[in-house]
Amino acid sequence: MARIPKETVDQIIHLADIVEVVGDFVTLKRKGQNMWACCPFHHEKSPSFSVAPAKGLYKCFGCGKAGGVIQFIMDIEGTSYVEALKYLAKKYGVEIQEEEKTPEEQLIQNDKDSQYIVSNWAKDHYHKLLTDTDEGQSIGLSYLRQRGLNQQTIKTFELGYSLDQWDDLLKSAEKAGFERKYLEKTGLAIERKDDQGKDTGRRYDRFRGRVMFPIHNISGRVIGFGARTLKANDKSAKYLNSPESDIYHKSDVLYGLYQARQAIRNEEVCYLVEGYLDVLSLHQGGIRNVVASSGTSLTESQIRLIGRYTDNVTVLYDGDAAGIRASLRGIDLILEGGLNVRVVLFPDGDDPDSYIRKVGDQRFKEYLDSSSQDFISFKTNLVAKEAAHDPVKKAEAIREVLQSIAKVPDPIKRQVFLQQTSGTFGIDEQVLITEYNKLVKNSSGKAAGGTPPSSSNTAARPASSPAPTRGPQFQPELSPEDEAAMYGATEELFGPSAADATAADPDAEPVPDVLQACEREVVRLLLLYAAQPLAEDISVAQYLFSQLDETPIRTPIYADMLHLCRQEMEQGRWPEVRTFIQHGRGDIRSLVSDLATEKYELSPNWSTHQIYVPRELDQLQQACDNAILRLNKVNVQRELSARLDSLREPLDEETLMETLHAVKLLKQMDDQLGNMLGTVIPRGA
Incomplete structure (x- = not known):
């Protein structure tokens, strides 16, 4: 690679x-x-x-x-x-000369590159057929105009048309110098077989007489196509998509995301629709933050893609009850991913494309604002209506809603949803909480025998009690750390991750918050002031490392950070924010940015008015001493607490005396550290 x-x-x-x-x-x-x-x-x-x-x-x-x-x-x-x-x-004009690949790696890369190139060429070919040929203009362009699409939208999404011929694309591609195998690998061409299923050696175009919708990846490269037939008597599927290939995996792609990604970020919401024309019509109507699942069931990969840009998703449904029912599971996946989900339901017979063309851009936007409701309320009302006069169905409907609530990672939101559900169904909230806990406990039990449960379902707890909140924003299909590792950023360069260190010892004792805070302060001083000299004519980094020589750092991320700082010094460099802020590991980058940023700065006018405010830089020796003393005091108190706990158990005389002696020494050390920190009031004072 x-x-x-x-x-x-x-x-x-x-x-x-x-x-x-x-x-x-x-x-x-x-x-x-x-x-x-x-x-x-x-x-x-x-x-x-x-x-x-x-x-x-x-x-x-x-x-x-x-x-x-x-x-x-x-x-x-x-x-x-x-x-x-x-x-x-x-x-910045830096030429990236990738290190030499093996012949196998080069072959794979060349093969994928060729598929990208032929897909891009096909996109241009189809677009030219749409705009420059009689058939394309009279059939393809006429259809798009009929659907209300203007030239700018057609250009933005690079729409096209495939001639109603068996081998137009094949012949044009061969004339342009492309090999047939790449047309086959991308699904643009299909092999013809005889009655026994054997290859006849003949090939024909997959797409014929259809309007073409190029599908782009997040970088804007064409990876596949969707195509709509325009023949009234065509017995084939109305929509035909490219098959899976080395460059196209439909479960990892959202149509229109390349064009919508910046608008999604700016508007802080992503509108999710079903079809290509829904995306095109809304985009043209000024709603640029819209994507489509292209008729497929929503996948976790697609949810992660949305999560790169926003935490908020609004699903736009047509009035088809069967379609809504089929989509509920996909929305549960969105909830489980920690995103906020709202729903807009259109009148019967309308979808987003038809409705915006019917009422116009402005009224459509007003409808979105007035008709949007959170998904749990929407689902609750939907299933409550279906089960209105059947007690058995009503009980199942309640469990169905609770299963969706259990997907929500935020405990406060869960509590609100439980209250709303209680009101809708007319059931005591405590009964719902009890049933909710049973569901969560059962799902956790099943997960224990197989896949680990999600963060929202790791324990049976009352809805109002604390629960893990959502972690980092959704990552790409390949995390930055993994991808960096693929490009030579190995452990030798970046060091082991905190997650790896924790996973290596799953039974490790949790690190108390107060100890984490003390360790964090030591790391902060080291990172921000490593090269600064102290009163003893020694640098901050040298002083802190000398004081930490026998002190264990129990929080994995802080231990990793100290290890990386040591590596820098061993290579003759001071640890610097500018170095670690570009680190290949996301948790290191996040930690460094948190430690190194300050929201407020002292106004220069203070010195003008002769108001002196001590700076940390002027009191580094005291700051370093206090950080080390506090860390040592917390460690002593932890050890003292452990010794005192051991006295509650039966001990032989020798062990008892040793423990009592240790307790005495630890108490003396704790008092001494307190005196040095000024946190202990002398007896008799």
Whole structure:
């Protein structure tokens, strides 16, 4: 597999200026040491998005997005770590010479590249047939005009037309120099077989006499096609899609996402429809944040794609009750993924495409606003109506709603939904909570024998009690860490992950919050002030490491961070924010951005008015001493607590005396550390 050499990665990171890169997307204004703007990731009136040029990082104090220049491109473009590197390489003129591939790897890459190339050529060919041929204009273009689509929409989505001939594409492709095997691998051509199912050696076009809808991946490359027949007496399927291929996996693709991704981020909601024309009509009507599942059941991969850009999904249904019922499971998947789901139901006989053409753009938008309801309420009302006069069906309907509520990771939302369900069905809320806990317990029990349960169903708990909240935003199909590893960012470069360290010891004792806070403070001082000298003519990094020599760091992410800092110093470099903010591991980038950003800066006017405010930089020795002392005190108190607990158990005389002696020494150490920190009041005071 191809790898980007580490030297090239380092060069890209060195050249990439975060102010320049971020400035391509927002207008930055200087205030103090940092640059500020309204956040590009959420709507706001007052700027809360900060860029720190000296540290090479950005932070939004409104939505919490933070990181370095690579992370910014990943966030703003919805790309992977490697794709962000390539984006920056192109911007700064860095040539990426991938390390030599094996013959097998080169063959695979060449094969996929050829499929991309022939798919793009086919898209251009179909588009030209639509606009430049008599058949394309009279049939294909006439149909699109009839559906209300204008030239700009046709151009934006690169629509086309396939001639009603057996081998137009085949002949044109061969004339252009393309090999037949790539037309077959992408599904553009089909082999003809005889009555016994044997290959006759003849080929023909898959798409004939159809309007063509190119399907793009998130980077804008054409990977497949959807096609609608325009023949009134055609016995084949109305819509025909490209088959699965090396470059096209329908469960990983949403139609229109390439064109909609920025609008989804700006509007903070994604409208989910079913068909190609729904997307096209809404996009043309000014609703750009719309995508389609293209008639397939919604998949987890598609939900992860949406999650790159927003936490909010609104599903647009036509009035077909059977279709709604069939789609409920897909929406449960969206809930389980931690996204907020709302529903808009159109009048019977209408779908999004027909309704926007019927009422116009403005009234359609007003309908979306007035008719939108949260999914749990929608489902509750739907099943309650179906089971209105049947007690058995009503009980099953309640369980069906509870199963959806159990998919919601947020405990507060679950509590609200349980209250709403209680009111709709006229059932005591405590009864619902009891039944909810049974469902969760059963699902957890089943998961214990197979796949681990989801974060929303890990324990049978009252709906009002704490539960794990949703973790990081949905990642691409391949996580940045995994993809970075594919490109040479191995453990030798990035170190083992905190998740790996935890997984290696699943029975490890949880780290208390107070201990995590103390360890975090040590890491923060080390990261921000590593090279700063202290009173003893020693650097902060050297001093902290000397004091930590015998002190275990129990929080995996902080232990990883200290290990990486040691590696930097062993290689003759000071640990720096600018280095780690570009790290291949997402948890490291997130930690560094949190530790290195400050929401407020002292006004320069304070010094003008001779108001002196001590800076941490001027009191580093005290800050480092206090951090080490607090960490040691917490560790001593943990050990003391463990010894005292052991005294509750039967002990032989020798062990008892040893334990009592240890308790005495630990109490003395705790008092001494308290005195040094000024947290202990001397006896008699």
